[in-house]
Amino acid sequence: MFNNLSCDKLKEECGVMGVYRNTMDDVAQMVYYGLFALQHRGQESAGIATNDGNMPYFHKGMGLVNEVFNDEIFRSLKGNIGIGHVRYSTTGESYINNAQPLVVKYRRGSIGLAHNGNLVNAPLIRSGLEDDGVVFQTTIDSEVIVNLIARYSSDGIPTAIERTMDLIKGAYSLVIMTEGELIGVRDPHGLRPLCIGKLEDGYVIASESCGLDSVGAELIRDVEPGEIVIINQEGIRSIKLNKEYKKASCIFEYIYFARPDSVIDGVGVYQARKNAGEILAKEHPVEVDMVIAVPDTSIPAAIGYSEALGIPFSEGFIKNRYIGRTFIQPDQSMRELAVRLKLNPLRSNIIGKRVVMIDDSIVRGTTSKQIVNTLKRAGAKEVHVRISSPPVAYSCYYGIDTPDNKQLIGAVKTIEEIRQAIGADSLGYISPEGLKRSVGIANDPYCTACFCGDYPLEIPLR
Numbered sequence: 001m002f003n004n005l006s007c008d009k010l011k012e013e014c015g016v017m018g019v020y021r022n023t024m025d026d027v028a029q030m031v032y033y034g035l036f037a038l039q040h041r042g043q044e045s046a047g048i049a050t051n052d053g054n055m056p057y058f059h060k061g062m063g064l065v066n067e068v069f070n071d072e073i074f075r076s077l078k079g080n081i082g083i084g085h086v087r088y089s090t091t092g093e094s095y096i097n098n099a100q101p102l103v104v105k106y107r108r109g110s111i112g113l114a115h116n117g118n119l120v121n122a123p124l125i126r127s128g129l130e131d132d133g134v135v136f137q138t139t140i141d142s143e144v145i146v147n148l149i150a151r152y153s154s155d156g157i158p159t160a161i162e163r164t165m166d167l168i169k170g171a172y173s174l175v176i177m178t179e180g181e182l183i184g185v186r187d188p189h190g191l192r193p194l195c196i197g198k199l200e201d202g203y204v205i206a207s208e209s210c211g212l213d214s215v216g217a218e219l220i221r222d223v224e225p226g227e228i229v230i231i232n233q234e235g236i237r238s239i240k241l242n243k244e245y246k247k248a249s250c251i252f253e254y255i256y257f258a259r260p261d262s263v264i265d266g267v268g269v270y271q272a273r274k275n276a277g278e279i280l281a282k283e284h285p286v287e288v289d290m291v292i293a294v295p296d297t298s299i300p301a302a303i304g305y306s307e308a309l310g311i312p313f314s315e316g317f318i319k320n321r322y323i324g325r326t327f328i329q330p331d332q333s334m335r336e337l338a339v340r341l342k343l344n345p346l347r348s349n350i351i352g353k354r355v356v357m358i359d360d361s362i363v364r365g366t367t368s369k370q371i372v373n374t375l376k377r378a379g380a381k382e383v384h385v386r387i388s389s390p391p392v393a394y395s396c397y398y399g400i401d402t403p404d405n406k407q408l409i410g411a412v413k414t415i416e417e418i419r420q421a422i423g424a425d426s427l428g429y430i431s432p433e434g435l436k437r438s439v440g441i442a443n444d445p446y447c448t449a450c451f452c453g454d455y456p457l458e459i460p461l462r
């Protein structure tokens with residue numbers, strides 16, 4: 001029932017994966033394992049494209065990776081170079097034609113491309129290309145990128161990518177495949193993550209290091225902001241854009257998107273979440289009997305909070321793991337039903353207790369409102385809420401796809417009004433400074449626009 005419904009809350013991010021092997025062994029199955037590990041980043045569609053040096057092969061479908069692929073399909077995906085994508089749509093509808101990777105043939109060969117992120121100037125470039133007679137097959141921003149690369153390819157693909165990067169603005173972590181190369185590209189601000197792993201006979205590029213782990217690749221480093229990494233028979237080489245940009249990696253990756261076992265830009269996601277919980281405890285302590293998490297994302301923060309105050313951590317909810325992250329139609333009653341199906345209180349643990357419930361974020365307020373009420377109905381004496389990110393008050397244009405400002409409860413209500421709206425006995429959010437400390441890097445290389453409105457690059461005209 002739920003797989004067909006579109007997400008209407010905090011959107012996930014796409015996941016990309018690329019594998020290059022020096023041997024002629026097929027890589028499709030390795031790409032599949034990587035996508036499986038990155039499934040949390042997108043559940044609408046999945047695709048794999050490979051190349052055996054002569055021609056591209058690809059298969060895409062709507063749904064989860066294990067619904068889209070089977071052994072027969074793997075046999076048809078030949079080649080020692082492969083890329084893959086799990087999608088959560090940010091530009092363009094969620095239907096098969098918009099599934100990635102995109103594979104195009106142009107006069108010098110073929111290009112496969114998988115994109116995580118969102119461009120802010122794609123409509124402008126697209127209409128310019130359309131004026132020149134270019135025909136688009138999809139409605140996604142990513143097709144603009146592949147078109148520009150093909151257009152500029154006369155001096156080779158790396159140069160074409162550099163020229164394309166001069167034109168496109170926004171968030172993009174890309175894996176690109178040609179007849180003989182796997183290429184990783186990260187936008188000049190490093191908005192979305194991308195890392196490189198080493199295999200005995202090749203390399204892997206993935207959105208998160210958990211994708212590398214799934215195929216036994218060793219994390220060697222992240223693709224740097226503004227870097228193009230080219231992998232071919234000669235090995236690995238890098239081109240850095242000849243410009244200075246302010247690094248602005250999305251801090252929400254640490255708060256919510258990424259898997260806790262991933263390491264992004266040298267910072268472990270689990271540790272960052274736990275640190276946030278400890279800092280939150282110092283900023284907003286409370287006297288209660290028990291700390292509980294909203295599973296799964298906020299568990300590390302809840303453990304950090306519990307350890308910092310010496311209050312026991314226990315399970316307050318059982319999560320139905322078969323529903324997926326968030327999914328439901330844009331209708332408030334359906335959204336509430338979804339939360340109820342997903343999180344059921346563990347009555348025996350909470351009855352008669354004063355609890356503090358830790359969650360990673362409040363976006364519209366649907367989840368908090370409903371589960372505070374659930375805990376109270378289940379017999380909790382007091383329900384205090386602590387949030388391991390600051391109030392989300394500004395829309396994101398670089399891939400999170402949070403709703404219009406007016407739907408963000410943090411944009412339209414004060415913290416006291418939010419407390420009343422969700423029915424909590426007290427409410428505390430981590431400060432922006434505290435959040436930055438939780439990721440442990442002092443010189444502030446993060447995008448915090450959704451909390452502070454300090455957008456690292458222009459926002460699109462609507």
Ligand SMILES: O=P(O)(O)OC[C@H]1O[C@H](OP(=O)(O)OP(=O)(O)O)[C@H](O)[C@@H]1O
Pocket residue numbers: 009010256294295296297324325326359360361362363364365366367368
């Ligand atoms: O204020 P809201 O609009 O309800 O959004 C906030 C909630 O959305 C996310 O959870 P989600 O249920 O999307 O997924 P999760 O199970 O991965 O935490 C996030 O972890 C918060 O719990």
Ligand SMILES: NC(=O)CC[C@H](N)C(=O)O
Pocket residue numbers: 012013014015087088089090091092100115116117118119140141142399
């Ligand atoms: N979530 C993403 O990274 C989406 C990538 C691309 N903008 C799309 O809509 O397909």
Ligand SMILES: [Mg+2]
Pocket residue numbers: 294295297360367
């Ligand atoms: Mg949640």
